[in-house]
Amino acid sequence: MSSKPLTRTSNWKKSFADKLLQILGSDGVISSPDELIAYECDGLTGYRVTPICVVLPKSAKEVSEVIKLCNNENIPFVPRGAGTGLSGGALPVEEGLVISLSRMNQILEIDIPNQRVVVEPGVINLWVTNAVSSSGYYYAPDPSSQLVCTIGGNVAENSGGVHCLKYGVTTNHVLGLEVVLPDGEIVEVGGKTLDHPGYDLLGLFVGSEGLLGIVTKVTLRILRKPESIKTILAAFEKVEDAGSSVSGITARGIIPAGMEIMDNLAIRAVEEAVQAGYPVDAGAILLVELDGPIAEVEAQMPVVIEVFKENRAKEVRVAKDDDERALFWKGRKSAFAAMGRISPDYYVQDGVIPRTKLSEVLGEIVKLSAKYGLRVANVFHAGDGNLHPLILYDSSKPGELEKAEELAGEILKVCVDAGGSITGEHGVGYDKKQFMPLMFTEEDLDTMNLIRCAFDYKGLCNPGKVFPTPRTCVEVGSKSYKMHPIEKEGLGERF
Numbered sequence: 391m392s393s394k395p396l397t398r399t400s401n402w403k404k405s406f407a408d409k410l411l412q413i414l415g416s417d418g419v420i421s422s423p424d425e426l427i428a429y430e431c432d433g434l435t436g437y438r439v440t441p442i443c444v445v446l447p448k449s450a451k452e453v454s455e456v457i458k459l460c461n462n463e464n465i466p467f468v469p470r471g472a473g474t475g476l477s478g479g480a481l482p483v484e485e486g487l488v489i490s491l492s493r494m495n496q497i498l499e500i501d502i503p504n505q506r507v508v509v510e511p512g513v514i515n516l517w518v519t520n521a522v523s524s525s526g527y528y529y530a531p532d533p534s535s536q537l538v539c540t541i542g543g544n545v546a547e548n549s550g551g552v553h554c555l556k557y558g559v560t561t562n563h564v565l566g567l568e569v570v571l572p573d574g575e576i577v578e579v580g581g582k583t584l585d586h587p588g589y590d591l592l593g594l595f596v597g598s599e600g601l602l603g604i605v606t607k608v609t610l611r612i613l614r615k616p617e618s619i620k621t622i623l624a625a626f627e628k629v630e631d632a633g634s635s636v637s638g639i640t641a642r643g644i645i646p647a648g649m650e651i652m653d654n655l656a657i658r659a660v661e662e663a664v665q666a667g668y669p670v671d672a673g674a675i676l677l678v679e680l681d682g683p684i685a686e687v688e689a690q691m692p693v694v695i696e697v698f699k700e701n702r703a704k705e706v707r708v709a710k711d712d713d714e715r716a717l718f719w720k721g722r723k724s725a726f727a728a729m730g731r732i733s734p735d736y737y738v739q740d741g742v743i744p745r746t747k748l749s750e751v752l753g754e755i756v757k758l759s760a761k762y763g764l765r766v767a768n769v770f771h772a773g774d775g776n777l778h779p780l781i782l783y784d785s786s787k788p789g790e791l792e793k794a795e796e797l798a799g800e801i802l803k804v805c806v807d808a809g810g811s812i813t814g815e816h817g818v819g820y821d822k823k824q825f826m827p828l829m830f831t832e833e834d835l836d837t838m839n840l841i842r843c844a845f846d847y848k849g850l851c852n853p854g855k856v857f858p859t860p861r862t863c864v865e866v867g868s869k870s871y872k873m874h875p876i877e878k879e880g881l882g883e884r885f
């Protein structure tokens with residue numbers, strides 16, 4: 391199939407916007423420069439690109455019509471949920487369109503007997519739990535951004551959260567999707583039942599970072615609330631002792647719902663921001679949540695406390711009621727935003743390591759922090775070995791952002807050398823595509839690209855993300871799949 395050459399008439403933007411208006415009406419298209427500013431970046435604020443327009447479709451049919459228009463006009467498009475992504479996945483493309491799913495925000499069906507909820511992609515994560523809570527159910531994946539991030543964004547990033555250690559991440563809770571493919575075709579993968587025959591296309595779409603199409607409907611699995619929940623806070627002199635407690639707990643055969651560590655810098659920032667009652671003089675705190683039948687939780691509690699004591703815990707506190715439990719978690723979930731209290735800017739890294747390498751890798755991060763002269767606060771999903779070093783910098787000082795990025799890159803290399811990965815849950819996006827070769831060979835990347843090209847042979851759907859650039863085209867037999875020119879030229883202006 392041939393695509394139009396990228397030569398344009400002088401008024402092509404206006405003419406393109408007019409065609410969008412015909413599809414979506416005047417309240418469905420944003421094109422004024424003032425309003426576009428809000429869409430220039432996501433949570434990775436160091437990079438910004440102004441799109442031609444932002445569209446706000448209300449149905450899969452409208453998404454499909456917009457995408458067909460983009461295909462006819464050869465315009466790249468970027469799906470966007472709430473824009474809380476931290477890897478630049480929703481960063482617009484130069485001379486491209488942003489398709490915001492924020493108006494597709496209805497919970498379509500709640501099926502309690504079958505434990506299923508069907509939602510549009512713009513539904514906020516926490517709304518799902520709120521909708522089923524009175525029936526005794528909840529939606530397990532709980533990113534710390536769950537008050538604002540969307541289910542569509544969660545699906546694209548395969549998001550995790552503090553309670554994903556025991557129950558799994560987004561992919562374990564998504565059963566079906568409706569997707570508008572990059573050529574505008576609307577397809578369904580999976581459904582309400584388990585284990586559909588054929589290739590696991592559902593698994594392919596979850597975590598594909600908006601490169602394979604736009605999700606317009608999601609069938610989720612909900613879980614029954616546990617009979618009992620106990621949250622324990624343990625404070626330690628050293629981060630290493632908190633880390634050894636994590637291994638100690640799993641070695642006793644206990645899988646808590648969540649195990650989260652924060653170091654002293656993070657604790658102090660959080661206390662200043664939300665007064666969660668954390669001990670500010672502790673070197674680290676470990677939050678452990680046990681849940682399940684009352685008898686099981688009661689049996690596990692003393693074992694966990696014993697492990698804390700073996701690892702020199704200075705203080706152990708069990709949340710006395712739901713309010714204190716919520717406060718413990720509020721502190722943890724506010725940790726990123728709390729950095730604003732102690733630094734003008736911060737950069738969130740997201741690496742994974744084997745749990746047993748925790749002390750070794752944290753030691754390396756301390757050394758790197760000293761080498762670059764930048765403070766690093768550490769917050770991590772300790773049970774999963776998913777580190778979130780928060781690199782503190784001041785963008786008003788020339789060169790500090792670059793230094794922070796370099797330090798972040800070195801941390802990733804340490805994670806990979808320790809047998810880990812360059813991302814645990816925030817995705818590769820724009821930010822980390824340059825680090826993909828740390829984990830994959832050129833052949834690996836070309837093979838992944840073939841899958842992408844099978845869905846998006848023009849390279850119009852969220853180009854310039856995930857795969858290191860420049861990239862040209864991939865050839866399979868007689869077929870040659872084109873990469874959008876943006877893949878060769880790169881995108882994104884440093885802000």
Ligand SMILES: Cc1cc2nc3c(=O)[nH]c(=O)nc-3n(C[C@H](O)[C@H](O)[C@H](O)COP(=O)(O)OP(=O)(O)OC[C@H]3O[C@@H](n4cnc5c(N)ncnc54)[C@H](O)[C@@H]3O)c2cc1C
Pocket residue numbers: 432433468469470471472473474475476478479480491511532533534535538539540541542543544545546547548549550551552599600601603604605606726727815816852
């Ligand atoms: C304070 C804070 C805390 C966070 N904590 C966590 C955490 O604990 N765990 C975690 O995993 N993440 C966390 N994140 C990262 C982020 O919130 C998640 O990645 C979230 O899933 C993004 O959702 P969103 O709606 O904001 O998506 P966006 O940022 O808008 O988009 C993210 C990606 O999804 C694509 N996309 C969005 N909607 C669709 C769709 N309908 N179809 C196809 N592609 C789509 C976009 O193109 C982009 O590539 C945190 C972020 C912040 C700012």
